[in-house]
Amino acid sequence: MYQWLDDRLSIGKLYAKAFRKAFPVHHSFFLGEITLFSFVTLVLTGIFLTLNYEPSIRPVSGSLSGGQEVPAAYYSILYIDSLPFGAVIRSLHHWAAHIMIAAAFLHMLRIHLTGAYKNPRELNWIVGVFLLVLAIITAFTGYALPFDNYALTATKIGYEIGAAAPWVGKLLSNILFAGELSPTNTQTIPRLYPIHVLWLPLALIGLIGAHLAIMIKQKHTQPKYAEKVAPGKIVGVPLFPQQAAMMGILFLVYIAVTTFIAGAFLAHPVQAFGPPTANTPPVKPDWYFMWIYGILQIIPANWRFEFLGATFGPQFWGGILVPTVIILGALAIPFLDYSKHKQRYLELPSQHPFRTSFVVGMLMFYIMSTLAGYKVDLGLSNGLLWVLVFIVPIVTGVVCYIIMKAIYGKDWNQEVEVRITGKGSAADD
Amino acid sequence: MADHEATAHHHEHHPEDPQAHATRRAILQAAIGVSAGAAVLSTLWVGAGLVPREEKVPSKEPVAVGDTLVFATGPKADQEITLDDLRAAQQEKIPFIIAFPKSPENVVKKDLITNTIMVILADPNKMSPETRQYASPEGVLAYSAVCKHLGCTVSQWQNDTWLCPCHGGRYDIYNQAKVVGGPVPAPVPQLPVKVEGGKVVVAGEFLGEPGADV
Numbered sequence: 325m326y327q328w329l330d331d332r333l334s335i336g337k338l339y340a341k342a343f344r345k346a347f348p349v350h351h352s353f354f355l356g357e358i359t360l361f362s363f364v365t366l367v368l369t370g371i372f373l374t375l376n377y378e379p380s381i382r383p384v385s386g387s388l389s390g391g392q393e394v395p396a397a398y399y400s401i402l403y404i405d406s407l408p409f410g411a412v413i414r415s416l417h418h419w420a421a422h423i424m425i426a427a428a429f430l431h432m433l434r435i436h437l438t439g440a441y442k443n444p445r446e447l448n449w450i451v452g453v454f455l456l457v458l459a460i461i462t463a464f465t466g467y468a469l470p471f472d473n474y475a476l477t478a479t480k481i482g483y484e485i486g487a488a489a490p491w492v493g494k495l496l497s498n499i500l501f502a503g504e505l506s507p508t509n510t511q512t513i514p515r516l517y518p519i520h521v522l523w524l525p526l527a528l529i530g531l532i533g534a535h536l537a538i539m540i541k542q543k544h545t546q547p548k549y550a551e552k553v554a555p556g557k558i559v560g561v562p563l564f565p566q567q568a569a570m571m572g573i574l575f576l577v578y579i580a581v582t583t584f585i586a587g588a589f590l591a592h593p594v595q596a597f598g599p600p601t602a603n604t605p606p607v608k609p610d611w612y613f614m615w616i617y618g619i620l621q622i623i624p625a626n627w628r629f630e631f632l633g634a635t636f637g638p639q640f641w642g643g644i645l646v647p648t649v650i651i652l653g654a655l656a657i658p659f660l661d662y663s664k665h666k667q668r669y670l671e672l673p674s675q676h677p678f679r680t681s682f683v684v685g686m687l688m689f690y691i692m693s694t695l696a697g698y699k700v701d702l703g704l705s706n707g708l709l710w711v712l713v714f715i716v717p718i719v720t721g722v723v724c725y726i727i728m729k730a731i732y733g734k735d736w737n738q739e740v741e742v743r744i745t746g747k748g749s750a751a752d753d
Numbered sequence: 754m755a756d757h758e759a760t761a762h763h764h765e766h767h768p769e770d771p772q773a774h775a776t777r778r779a780i781l782q783a784a785i786g787v788s789a790g791a792a793v794l795s796t797l798w799v800g801a802g803l804v805p806r807e808e809k810v811p812s813k814e815p816v817a818v819g820d821t822l823v824f825a826t827g828p829k830a831d832q833e834i835t836l837d838d839l840r841a842a843q844q845e846k847i848p849f850i851i852a853f854p855k856s857p858e859n860v861v862k863k864d865l866i867t868n869t870i871m872v873i874l875a876d877p878n879k880m881s882p883e884t885r886q887y888a889s890p891e892g893v894l895a896y897s898a899v900c901k902h903l904g905c906t907v908s909q910w911q912n913d914t915w916l917c918p919c920h921g922g923r924y925d926i927y928n929q930a931k932v933v934g935g936p937v938p939a940p941v942p943q944l945p946v947k948v949e950g951g952k953v954v955v956a957g958e959f960l961g962e963p964g965a966d967v
Contacts, residue, residue, distance in 0.1 A: 477905060481919055484903035484965045495804065503805035508812075508864045511805055602825035602851050602869050602898075604906035606918035620903075621920050625938050637966060638936045639903060700921040 343564035348546040352438075354574055355431035361578045362424030363532065369417040370521060376404045379517035381471060381510055394599045397471040397513050401594050411590050412583070418591030419582055421463045425612050428456045436657070436683055439671035440545045446658035448538045453654045455531050460612060462528060465520040468505075471513060474597040477607045480505050485616075485643035490634035493644075507600035543668075551669045611694070618696030619646055622709045677728035685721025692716055811856065812864040816944065820854035822872055822895070822953040823861055831861050835951045839874035839893060847910045849873035851898055854955060867963040869906055870944055871898040871915070872953055873926060881928045887945040887960065893953055895944040896930050897963035902937045904965035929960075938966045 330336055381395035388402040405411040432452060435441055441449035468479035483505040486497040498504070500519070502511035543558065550559035561567050597605060609617045620642035628637035661679065673680040692712045695702075699709060822834045829838070834850055842850050852870045853863045862868045877885055877892040888894040896915075900907050905919035914933060915924040923934035930940040942961030947954055 477919070480905065481903045487965070498805060499803045503807075504866055506864065506866045602853065602863070602906055604908045604918055606909065607905075617920070620936055623936050625932055625936050628938050635966065637938045639938075639965075642936070643903075 339564070344562045345540075346558045346560035347563055347567040348544050348550065348558065348560040349567075349570075350547045352434045353544070355427050355434055357571060357574060358427040358578060359424055359431055360532065361575050362420045362427060362582075363528065364575075365420040365579065365582065366417060366424065367525065369413050369420065370525075372413050373404065373417060374521050376400060376407065376410070377469070377517075379469075379513050381508075381513055395471050397469060398594060398599050401470045401472075405594075412586050415586035415589065415591040416583060419585050419589070421466070422610070422612075423582060425456070425459055425463065428452075428459055429612075432456060432654075433683065433687075437673045437680060438545070439661070439663075439667065439676065439679065441658040442661070442663045442667045443658075444542055444666050445538075445545070446662070448535060448542065449658050450655055451531055451535045451538065453651065455528070455535060457651060458524065458528055458531065462520065462524040463610075463612075465500075465516050465524060468512065468516055469520060470592060470594050471600065472592075472594040472597040473600045473603070473605055474592070474607060475594075476505070476507060476600040477604050478609060481607070481609075485639055488635075488637065488639035489644050490631075490636065490640065507602070545670050546668060548669055548672055608697070614697040615690050615693040616643060616647060618693040618699070618709075619713070621699045622696050622706055622713060624706070674728065674732045677725050677732060680728060681721045681725035684724045685717045688720040689713065689717035810864065811858070811860040812862050814856065814860075814862050815865060816854040816862065816868050816870070816955055816959070817856070818955055818957060820856055820862070820955040822852040822870060822946070822955070823855045825851040825853045825863065825869065831855075833952050834872060835953075836874070836891060836893070836948055837951070839872065839953075843874055847908070849910070849915070851906060851908065852895075852953075866904070867897065867899055869898045871896050871907065872946065875926065879927045884927060884929050884943065887943050887957065889946055889948045889953075891948055893946055893948055894926060895946045895953070895955075896924075896926065897941045897944065897959060899941065899964050900937065901932075901939045901941055901964075901966045902935070907941070 326335070378396045378400040381397055383393045384396045384399050385391055385393045386399065388406060389399055394402075401414070403410075404414055435449065435452070464479075464482055467482070468475050479501075483497050483501055486500065487493045489496065500515070501509075502515035503509050505512055544560075546559060550557075553559050561570075608614070620638065623638040623642045625638060627641060628635060630636070692709075696704070696709045696713055698704070699706075824830050824832055824834060824838075831853075833855065834852055838850065842848050849871050850873070852872050853861050853868055854870065855861045872893065872895045875888075875892050875894050877888065877890070880888060880892075880894070884894065898906050898908070900917040900919065900922055902917065902920055902922050905917050907915055907917040907922070907924065909916040909918050911923075915926050915930070916922070917924075917935065917937070921935040922932065922937035924930040924937070924941060925933045929943055932938075932940055940961075942959040942963055944955060944959055945957030947956040
């Protein structure tokens with residue numbers, strides 16, 4: 325059997341060439357893999373969901389809705405929830421999306437903190453930034469599909485933020501949502517559905533493919549210790565069987581943990597919100613939008629002017645400008661902090677205090693603007709929140725830099741020597 | 754330098770007019786440019802089909818003078834709102850009613866988002882003179898319920914102010930929906946109303962542009 329396949333496919337050669345490829349090992353290298361596993365899980369659970377979902381809001385009634393007339397999309401969610409483990413699969417889809425975005429974000433942090441975006445990997449950093457943005461957009465286009473009141477309200481906010489983009493916003497929002505988003509617009513769901521289940525996932529697959537191909541072509545960065553162990557060589561384990569076994573185990577652990585979460589915390593109970601009405605329930609965005617939500621809450625209402633027929637208001641500053649600046653900033657990082665020679669080894673965060681402090685400051689900005697999302701609930705004043713969102717992150721970065729300079733600023737070897745002499749002199753006494 | 758030599762060579766073997774060469778190149782470039790432009794234009798032409806077509810249906814007509822207000826949600830949805838309903842609402846946690854206009858031809862105009870209206874029975878003595886002018890003598894007051902910020906329905910009530918649950922915008926209903934909190938760029942427009950035969954009737958157009966201010 326093996327001989328038969330080998331004759332035709334030259335498995336032996338493939339094995340020697342591809343399967344023995346060395347994979348550098350570090351715990352943090354698995355974050356990208358967890359992102360990939362999440363995507364696989366989303367596709368698999370997504371297949372189950374698409375086969376049972378009806379992308380329409382035509383009114384239907386049946387036993388599941390207690391005879392009440394509800395939109396077909398909403399009804400099909402009730403139907404999915406009534407299938408064996410249907411609600412768990414739906415929750416798994418929900419939580420896997422959260423984990424994918426979180427893992428991608430942490431993966432990006434790891435790359436940033438270790439300087440892995442430097443020459444020659446600038447291109448893959450850019451692909452990665454687009455992947456994160458695309459993953460978030462894909463998640464957002466899935467919000468409205470259950471077509472309950474909560475889902476529609478959350479999507480409506482996105483619609484209006486999109487519409488706040490100068491000049492073209494309204495047009496783009498109307499194209500994406502097939503007109504104004506409302507409980508009675510029959511075209512919205514048939515338009516969002518193929519975007520969410522077909523076109524954006526295809527774009528994600530393409531970008532993921534490019535991301536991996538570039539990574540294989542350029543070779544993965546190696547941990548710092550590899551430079552001492554075997555300079556100029558790749559220190560790692562072969563793809564098969566060692567790396568494959570680790571990935572397989574990690575995937576099973578991932579599925580187990582995510583399924584446990586999905587079983588324990590059923591996502592988005594549509595019955596609790598009911599079909600869309602003219603009324604708006606109190607909505608809170610998901611954690612990856614909460615920081616934008618927070619910024620939207622603290623921008624003063626009178627910050628608006630008109631220019632060439634476009635309105636630049638609070639929605640534009642908070643919802644469009646701030647995220648755009650952050651995305652452009654992320655894209656610019658490998659060109660602001662670059663190296664002339666090709667990087668093979670990761671840099672230690674401790675040896676790059678400015679970059680590390682910058683990342684810590686940005687994390688603080690994320691945490692504080694997320695806190696601003698709870699402005700009404702916690703009764704926080706705008707003045708306080710402005711200090712927390714814009715001043716505290718800068719102070720955090722500066723303090724972090726000073727502390728890092730104090731601890732890591734001196735040469736390690738020298739410090740060790742000093743300690744030894746100190747000991748020696750103490751013994752002499 | 755090498756280029757120059759090559760050109761010289763070229764001339765020796767083909768005593769062709771260099772002008773003709775340049776013209777041929779220009780024609781090719783123009784042809785490619787025109788084709789690319791035509792391709793982009795036709796793509797845009799086809800892509801324009803993605804912009805949804807606006808359909809004129811009675812349920813999408815804007816609110817008009819003479820419309821009555823009906824319940825937008827709840828068990829009484831589509832039923833006309835009476836003064837008694839508004840009195841009953843005063844006892845509730847949320848003392849107002851979200852409404853749609855219904856035309857004299859009995860069409861509930863619920864398919865236009867900006868037709869979402871809040872109606873409340875309030876103490877006329879607490880209202881500013883401008884507000885009172887467009888309220889009914891009984892104190893029936895109506896506003897566009899579509900938040901000026903990002904288009905949510907302003908559906909909550911807290912400490913005698915009208916609160917949008919999405920981003921914490923607050924409106925003072927006694928003072929022409931003046932913004933008293935949150936990121937809202939402008940007040941929602943008031944809708945002049947009167948009471949006829951116990952029912953709430955629209956007495957004028959919105960005093961401003963309804964809908965999110967983007």
